[in-house]
Each structure stands twice: as structure tokens, then as C-alpha cells.
Amino acid sequence: MPVRNGATGRNLNMNPSPLPPLVVMGVSGCGKSTIGSLLGERLGIPFQDGDDLHPAANKAKMGAGIPLDDSDRQPWLEEIGRTLRASAEQGTPAIIACSALKRSYRDLLRSHVPDIVFVHLNGDRGTLLERMNARDHEFMPSSLLDTQLSTLEPLGQDEKHILADITLTPTSLVESLCDQLAVRTLAVGPAFNNGR
Known part of the structure; x- marks a missing residue:
């Protein structure tokens, strides 16, 4: 059944320009899995949680409260990149939380899928910590939040992205993303940038 943009009535999965591969990104507690899943349902395209693609050794390390280093993340990111590329090669847009x-x-992800767009779920430390403490995550204790925040490097002007405010309700946030994606997949010219 066609999926329509609530604000414009556009049929999002029948755009002349297909949706690009999407990565819903941000530190732990920002709602990547929740928003990624809802966005996938709204757009009618597959969603996968990138955590499921971690090697077992990474999951054990994080579960023990030990931050991953870049050598740990390399095979994980490569697997996410391969998954996105395989989906794109089949002509099916995909969303992965990472x-x-x-x-x-x-x-590294862009090396697999150059047209990738990052949806950055952005929020302050207090909001993130409150969310992390309210949930029971298999291998991401709240003690790792500060490590993640210090590691986070803001998206550059040359990176295709949308900034999303996590203080919005999930429904409102997803509707906002759909509106922006509909505009940008139909547009010719400017890249995604800061949600504008």
C-alpha cells in the first residue's frame, strides 16, 4: 500500500528519485532503534538495528562497560556498509541504526554507499542520561555515555545529513523527517544539510 507524506500527501515510496540509504545515528540513549523502526514503518522500507551486526566479542566488551576502540569497530562498520550496499544494489532503500x-x-560507510544520508538524533546529556537510566540495554550501560559524547564528532557541512531534535515525540520527529526526506529526494541541487 502506498505510503503518503502526512503534510503534503506525496507518495514517499513513489518519488522520481529513490530514497538514499539512511543511517540513524547518535550516542546511546538518543532513540536510534525506536526512531529507525518507526521511520522504516512510515516509509515502508526495511530497518535494521546496527547493534545486531556487532561481533560477539564487541557485545561482551560493551556489556562489561569497556568502550570499544577503533579496531573493534572496524569489522562492525564494514558489515554495516556491506549491508547498506547490498540493499542499494537490489534497488531497495534501507535504514540502519548506527x-x-x-x-x-x-x-568508511560512505566508501560503501556514497549517497548515504545520516539522520543525527541530537539531545543534551541530561535528556540522554535520563533515557539510558530508564531502560535495560543488553550491552550499553549508562556509564559509557560520557565516553560516547566525548567521541562524537559533529557532522561536517560536506556530509549529507539531517539534525533531529530528540525532545520531540517519536511520532512528531518521524513526521518531520518524512517531510524533509520528501523535499530532498525530489529536489535537485543542494545536499542534505542541518535539516534545512
């Missing part, structure tokens, strides 16, 4: 905190991580 922290993508460093520019180098995002560059």
Missing part, C-alpha cells in the same frame, strides 16, 4: 560517532566511521 552510532557513527566519528567522521572516519562515517567516511
Whole structure:
């Protein structure tokens, strides 16, 4: 059944320009899985939680409260990149939740799918900590939040992205993203940038 943009009535999955590969990114507690899943349902395209693609050794390390280093993340990011590329090659847009905190991580993903767009779920430390403390995550204790915040490198002007405010309700946030994606997939010219 066609999926329509609530504000414009556009059929989002029938755009002349297909949706690009999407990575819902941000530190733990920002709602990547929730928003990614809702966005996938709204757009009628597959969503996958990038945490499911971590090697077992990474999950064990994070579960013990030990931050991953870049050598730990390399195979994980490569697997996410391959997954996005395989989906794109089949002509099916995909959404994956992935922290993508460093520019180098995002560059690696871009090497697999150059037209990737990052949806950065942005929020302050207090909001994030409150959310993390209210949930029971398999391998991401709240003690790792400060490590993630210090690792996060803001998206550059040359990186295709949308900034999303996590203080919005999930429904409102997803509607806002759909509106922006509809405009930008139909547009010719400017890249995604700061949600404008």
C-alpha cells in the first residue's frame, strides 16, 4: 500500500528519485532503534538495528562497560556498509541504526554507499542520561555515555545529513523527517544539510 507524506500527501515510496540509504545515528540513549523502526514503518522500507551486526566479542566488551576502540569497530562498520550496499544494489532503500560517532566511521560507510544520508538524533546529556537510566540495554550501560559524547564528532557541512531534535515525540520527529526526506529526494541541487 502506498505510503503518503502526512503534510503534503506525496507518495514517499513513489518519488522520481529513490530514497538514499539512511543511517540513524547518535550516542546511546538518543532513540536510534525506536526512531529507525518507526521511520522504516512510515516509509515502508526495511530497518535494521546496527547493534545486531556487532561481533560477539564487541557485545561482551560493551556489556562489561569497556568502550570499544577503533579496531573493534572496524569489522562492525564494514558489515554495516556491506549491508547498506547490498540493499542499494537490489534497488531497495534501507535504514540502519548506527552510532557513527566519528567522521572516519562515517567516511568508511560512505566508501560503501556514497549517497548515504545520516539522520543525527541530537539531545543534551541530561535528556540522554535520563533515557539510558530508564531502560535495560543488553550491552550499553549508562556509564559509557560520557565516553560516547566525548567521541562524537559533529557532522561536517560536506556530509549529507539531517539534525533531529530528540525532545520531540517519536511520532512528531518521524513526521518531520518524512517531510524533509520528501523535499530532498525530489529536489535537485543542494545536499542534505542541518535539516534545512
